[in-house]
Structure formats: C-alpha cells, structure tokens
Amino acid sequence: MKKITAVVKALFVLLVFSCSSDPVEKEVKVSSIVINGDNVVGAESKQLSVTVSPSSATNKEVTWNVSDKNIAVITETGLLTGLKNGSVKVTATAKDGSGVISEKNYTVSGIKDPVVLVESISINNVSITDGKPVQLTAGVLPATATNKELVWTVSNDAIATISAEGIITPKINGTIIVTATAKDGSGKSGQLQLVISGVTIVYQTTVRGESILLWQRNNGGWGKAVADLNLYNTQQTAAQITTALNSKNLTDTTIDNGHVVTELRWLLADYKTTQNPNYLAAAEKAIDWLFAAQYANGGWPQYYPDKSGYRHQITYNDNAIANVMNLMWDITKSKNNLDLVNEKYKEKAQTAFNKGIEVILKTQITYKGKKTVWCAQHDEVTLLPALARAYELPSFSGSESVGIVRVLMLVEQPSAEVKQAIKDAIDWFNGAKLFDIATKKISDASQPSGQDLVVVASPGSVLWARFYDLENNQPFFCGRDGVAKKTLAEIENERRVGYAWYGNWPSTLIDKDYPSWKAKNGL
Known part of the structure; x- marks a missing residue:
C-alpha cells in the first residue's frame, strides 16, 4: 500500500507478469480411457499404459487400482506386479474429475515361488562437504525380497541431480531430501536429508538475479526493503549488502506491492537465460513460502509469519492475493516459466488455487440480498470486511475487486456459484459508475506538497471510486483521522494527492473480458 507512484509501478509489474489474468479456453475433459496391451502378467512386472480420448484432453493423467492386492499390486505410475497366480481387475480412473474409468481383467501366471515385497528401505547416511558426486546405497528389507531394485529421486534438482544408480551430483550448496522407492509395487520408500557444501562451480549471473537473492529472507520471502522493485536491476552498494545480510532472519515477508510473486517470477526468467541453479532454488523456496503462508480457509495474509496489526487479514489490497492466485494457476498449467519448477508443485498449486477460489466466494459481500464485490481486506476468521490503515475502512472496493473477478474467470468448467459471483460483481461495477467527472493534478504552492488533486467536470467520462461505503454503497474518502468524508476535497492534502481515490x-x-468469458462458457 504505497503512494500513487508506487501503485503505478505495482500495476505495471502486474500487467507484465500476470499474463494469465485473461480468461482461458475451456478445459477439455476425458471422454474415454483404454488400457493398452494384452491382459497377461507373468513373473516380471508389467508397465501399463492408457490411450485417452479425446487427444486434446487437458489432463490425461489416471489413477491406478487393483481389485485384489493379494494377487497383484500396482504403483501410481501403472507398474503392475503379480504376487501369485490368479485373476485381478485393474482400474484406470481419469484424474480430471470427469469420472471416466476403464477396467481390464488380468491373468497372473508363471509365478513359481511366492513374491516377497519390500517392507522397508533405509538410505545409508552420508554428507557432501567437497561438492563432489557421491554414490548412495540403501538397505532393503527383508533380505528375501524378490525385487530389490530402487528408483532414486531428489526433492530439488536445482540443488543436485541423482542418477538411476543412486549417484548424486551437486549443483549448488544446500539441503535436499533424497528418496529411494521400491520398484516392486509395494509402495515402500526411504528418505535421507542430505546437506551439500563445498560446491565451487561458477554460474552465469544477472544483476537483477543477484540482487533478488541478496534480499531474500531465510524463510523464502521478501520484505519491503527494496520498495521499488525496479531497483533490483541496479548493483547493490556495500551498505545495502550489509543491511541485506543482517536482515536474513527477519519475518517481515509480504505479498504486498507485488513482492514474492514478482521476485520469484524474475528469478525464473533469469534462470531460463543463465541456467544458474541458485535462481531456480530460490524461486522454489519462495513458492514453498507461499504454500506455508496460505490459511486453511484459502486466504493469504498480507504478511507471513509476522501477523501483527492488520497484517494477519486476508488481503486483496493492491492485488496481493490475485497475484498469488495467478501464480498458482501458472504452476498448474506450466505457463510463464513455471514449467521450470519441480513437477511436485503442480498438485499443491491446484489445491491452493481451489482453496483460494473457495474463500473468494465466501468473502464476496452481500448488500441488500445480493452479492456484490469485495473489500480490500477481510478478517481471516469471520471473513467480514475489515479495517486496515486508518484511511482504509471496511468498504466495497472499486479497484481490487477487478483482479478478483479475473481470477474467478480462470476457473475451468465454472460452477453455477462461480458464474453467479462473476455476474453479480459485474452488475455492481455497472451500478457503481461515476459519470462526467475526472481528476486533475495541479500545482498549488499553498499546499504542503506543492500540488493538489481536484475533481473536475468531464462530460462523457466514466470513473469508479476506490472505496464505497457498506451502508449506502456511496463513494467516500478518508484521511489519517479515520473519518469518512463524502468528497475528496475534505481530506488532508497529503492523503488527497498520495492515494489512488479514483480510477x-x-x-x-x-x-x-466479461463478454469474452461469457462467450467461452456458452452464456
């Protein structure tokens, strides 16, 4: 929440990086699934696959299940392992919510000895202090397990990669989780937290990327120390470096004024051009921060974990949550460089996005029996409109509500509730229009700021106020005394020229956007 100049810069950042604010094409649902191949499985495991129709289906992933786990087991990737001779039914279910399934009966034969599944896996404890590759090993129990082969993965391949044989190759210093998963269909796995140090590889850098890394807090977020985001493009001074390093443990990390979302988007853009894994690792750390900051009801506070004052409120102000929701959407769709992050984030981002939609619907304000728009901030418990700073009273927001509606328009196959929420908000916007006026900034030496902002006649123009009161749905203006006024001229000069009251x-x-959204949804 800055002055008008800062608001303009924040809006510029939003326009550049929130490409997904435009309505997207409809999701194409799965109509049929066919499990490929024959229906026999022998002593060797069998990798199953499916053909999904239509070929343009948005999400072709399936969930695998077997009818009798005493006869055979199947992994989440479709690896079918027979345990004893017999018959079993395999089911593949579409993950897109369409409810489409495919079933196929398999005959398990040729198994002479009982199959012994893996019961536990333990990775031998190691550390890397010289930055060099290390061969990892694991103990598999029971010793009589039929198939002791493992699949090796790491939690963050920006920090290190691992081969199929368990050779881990560091890229940068950091901490990762290594997982070894049994290939026998038992679903058993073992994990090891591995600390890597001593990496001395020099990667290509950018001024912006290094500045963003410097100011990133240890919890993964950013505060407002760099208030103007464009200043990341300048080389940081010795004093700034000292200040940044001394503030690493601060908890004043925030999504206000485009922070966190902008920094991590820029890091990914710089990673794409430099392949510097430090940038990818820092971006993923920021995504983890966003997941941690989200309330159970789906909202995000303005700050996390410092929730003092009004920082704890669900914050739509300055498009804070809209920015986060657009990011979550991009993760689920692998758009705008979010295809560069770990695949594990997709499912978590979809959950976070869905929860965000739920709280948006619940916080839409009802006025005289009809849903309208939103306040710039809502209480995270009651979900009611809430006070922020003295001049930011509970109200209908003519500004932030726009970004919220655009987020709702992202929803694929929108429910009747989502459709109605969008329509009601548009109705409110149409009813809140202010005709034939404009604002004009003038020089005025008698004012403390040396200038003034006045409302003038402007035939044919249409504006909206930043705030409308909750009692009468009329524009109001407020100074630092916290008292609502009916006209802009009634508040002090500092607030009059230092805030975006009309737009x-x-x-x-x-x-x-609304006509396009209606057309795409057949409305």
Missing part, C-alpha cells in the same frame, strides 16, 4: 479499473473487465 477506471473495471472498464476493460466490463467491455472486453
């Missing part, structure tokens, strides 16, 4: 925020939403 045309909903115009494109009403004229272009």
Whole structure:
C-alpha cells in the first residue's frame, strides 16, 4: 500500500507478469480411457499404459487400482506386479474429475515361488562437504525380497541431480531430501536429508538475479526493503549488502506491492537465460513460502509469519492475493516459466488455487440480498470486511475487486456459484459508475506538497471510486483521522494527492473480458 507512484509501478509489474489474468479456453475433459496391451502378467512386472480420448484432453493423467492386492499390486505410475497366480481387475480412473474409468481383467501366471515385497528401505547416511558426486546405497528389507531394485529421486534438482544408480551430483550448496522407492509395487520408500557444501562451480549471473537473492529472507520471502522493485536491476552498494545480510532472519515477508510473486517470477526468467541453479532454488523456496503462508480457509495474509496489526487479514489490497492466485494457476498449467519448477508443485498449486477460489466466494459481500464485490481486506476468521490503515475502512472496493473477478474467470468448467459471483460483481461495477467527472493534478504552492488533486467536470467520462461505503454503497474518502468524508476535497492534502481515490479499473473487465468469458462458457 504505497503512494500513487508506487501503485503505478505495482500495476505495471502486474500487467507484465500476470499474463494469465485473461480468461482461458475451456478445459477439455476425458471422454474415454483404454488400457493398452494384452491382459497377461507373468513373473516380471508389467508397465501399463492408457490411450485417452479425446487427444486434446487437458489432463490425461489416471489413477491406478487393483481389485485384489493379494494377487497383484500396482504403483501410481501403472507398474503392475503379480504376487501369485490368479485373476485381478485393474482400474484406470481419469484424474480430471470427469469420472471416466476403464477396467481390464488380468491373468497372473508363471509365478513359481511366492513374491516377497519390500517392507522397508533405509538410505545409508552420508554428507557432501567437497561438492563432489557421491554414490548412495540403501538397505532393503527383508533380505528375501524378490525385487530389490530402487528408483532414486531428489526433492530439488536445482540443488543436485541423482542418477538411476543412486549417484548424486551437486549443483549448488544446500539441503535436499533424497528418496529411494521400491520398484516392486509395494509402495515402500526411504528418505535421507542430505546437506551439500563445498560446491565451487561458477554460474552465469544477472544483476537483477543477484540482487533478488541478496534480499531474500531465510524463510523464502521478501520484505519491503527494496520498495521499488525496479531497483533490483541496479548493483547493490556495500551498505545495502550489509543491511541485506543482517536482515536474513527477519519475518517481515509480504505479498504486498507485488513482492514474492514478482521476485520469484524474475528469478525464473533469469534462470531460463543463465541456467544458474541458485535462481531456480530460490524461486522454489519462495513458492514453498507461499504454500506455508496460505490459511486453511484459502486466504493469504498480507504478511507471513509476522501477523501483527492488520497484517494477519486476508488481503486483496493492491492485488496481493490475485497475484498469488495467478501464480498458482501458472504452476498448474506450466505457463510463464513455471514449467521450470519441480513437477511436485503442480498438485499443491491446484489445491491452493481451489482453496483460494473457495474463500473468494465466501468473502464476496452481500448488500441488500445480493452479492456484490469485495473489500480490500477481510478478517481471516469471520471473513467480514475489515479495517486496515486508518484511511482504509471496511468498504466495497472499486479497484481490487477487478483482479478478483479475473481470477474467478480462470476457473475451468465454472460452477453455477462461480458464474453467479462473476455476474453479480459485474452488475455492481455497472451500478457503481461515476459519470462526467475526472481528476486533475495541479500545482498549488499553498499546499504542503506543492500540488493538489481536484475533481473536475468531464462530460462523457466514466470513473469508479476506490472505496464505497457498506451502508449506502456511496463513494467516500478518508484521511489519517479515520473519518469518512463524502468528497475528496475534505481530506488532508497529503492523503488527497498520495492515494489512488479514483480510477477506471473495471472498464476493460466490463467491455472486453466479461463478454469474452461469457462467450467461452456458452452464456
């Protein structure tokens, strides 16, 4: 929440990086699934696959199950392992919520001895202090397990990679989780937290990327120490470096004014051009911070973990949550460089996005029996409109509500509730139009700021106020005394010229986005 100049910069960042604010094409649901291949499995495990129709289906992933786990087991990737001779039914279910399934009966034969599944896996404890590759080994129990082969993975391949044989190759210093998973279909796995140090490889860098890394807090987020995000593009001074290093443990990390979302998007852009794994690791650490910061009800506080004052509130102000929701959407769709992050984030981002939609629907304000728009901030417990700073009273927001509606428009196959929420918000915007006025900044030596902002007649123009009161749905303006006024001229000069009280925020939403969204959804 900055002055007008900062708001303009934040809006510029939003326009550049929130490409997914435009409505997207409809999701294509699965209509049929066919399990490929014959229906016999022998002593060797059998990798199953499916053909999904239509070929343009958005999500072709399936969930695998078997009818009798005494006869055979199957992994989440479709590896079918017979345990004893007999018959078993395999089911593949679409993950896109369409409810489409495919079933196939398999005959298990040729198993002479009982199959013994893996019961536990323990990875031998090692550390890497010289930055060099290390061969990992694991103990598999019972010793009589029929298939002791393992699949090796790491939690963050920006820090290190691992081969099929368990050779781990460090890229940068850091801590990762190594997982060894049994290939016999038992689902058993073992993990090891591995600390890597001593890596001395020099990677290509950018001024922006290094500045962002410098100011990243240890918890993964960023504070407002670099208030103007564009200043990351300048080489940091010795004093700034000292300040940044001394503030690593601070908890004033925030999604306000584009922070966290912008930094991590820029890190990914710089990673794409440099392949510097430090940038990818830092971006993923920031994504982890966003997941941790989300409330169970789906909202995000303005700050996390410092929730003092009004920082704990669910914050739509300055498009804070809209920025996060657009990021979560991009992760689920592998868009705008989010295809560079670990695949594990997709499912978590989908869950976070869905929860975010739920709280958006619950916080939409009802006025005279009809849903309207949103306040810039809502209480995280009651979900009611809430006070932030003295001049940011509970209200209908003519600005932030625009970004919220665009987030709702991202929802594929929107429910009746989502459709109605969008329609109700558009109705409110249309009813909140202010005609034939404009604002004009003038020089005025008598004012403390040397300038003033006045409302003037402007036939044919349309504006919206930043705030509308909850009682009468009328524009109001507020200074630092916390008392609502009916006109802009009534508040002090510092607040009058230092805040975006009027704007045309909903115009494109009403004229272009909403008609396009309706057409795409057959409305």
